[in-house]
Amino acid sequence: MSGPDKRDIDILKVLAAEGRITKTELAARVGLSPTPAWNRLKKLEKARIIESYQARINLKRVAPSVTVFVAAELADHTAASFRAFEDAVQQHDRIVACWALGGGYDYLLQIVARDIDDYQRFIDDLLEARLGLARYFTYVVTKPVKSGGVPPLELLLGDPGAAD
Template identity: 75%
Template sequence: MSHPDKRDIEILKVLSGEGRITKAALAERVGLSPTPCWNRQRKLEKSGVIESYNARINLKKLAPHVTVFVAAELADHTAASFRAFEASMADYDEVVSCWALGGGYDYLLQIVTRDINAYQRLIDEMLEARIGLARYFTYVVTKPVKTGGAPPLDLLVRKEDSPS
């Protein structure tokens, strides 16, 4: 896909905040007629810019839970060790996000479990599974401040100002 234009960015901004919006409402919000808007949306989907549409769940209303961030260090820093650790993340449903990091720690994991005891059982299971985890640092979320925000699309795709 070629570089998204201003209309594509507007479509993406609306969809990232309101994934269930109707096609007609989306077209109205971005100032296009329905057919061109739908064609642009399909083009964004086919190119992989739009990966999926998801529901944001309010876990507080659903069940007791705790969110924990874990800074993880691996015992071994070989490519095979990184691949094995990354592949093992698929085995743990409680790991909702995992990012490889540059710098001090190797990975940052976001874990959601029922309580701290369930979190500790998960960590013990990971250690026993010998997935390469050498050290881990636990950070318990006490309250969400800002979550699930849409990425700053305008800032990410803005063309550099031309020189004067």
């Protein structure tokens, strides 16, 4: 599949904001009939431009929780150390996201725990597991301000008409 065109971008924007939209409504919103819209959707999925469909869960309505970001630095900067750390991250459900970084820190982890004590026990367990953490810095989220936004597709594709 070549790069996405304007109609594909329209489909992606609608789905990023409303993943549960019906195929008929999606077609209407992007100015297509259902069959061409469905075919485009299937191509976007096959090309892995659309990776998955997910629900955003309001954790506050489920159970008490705390979200913590952790900037982590590894002691050893070898490919094997990075691989071992990344493999270990995959094994922990409390780590809901992890990004490898360029610059000062090696990784940024997003951790969800029941409370600060639960978080600290988890970090202590990670340190005892000897995953190669040299230092880590904890940032507790006090309130969400913005998350799960729709990516600025036109801006990324260089559309001069895209405004911020």
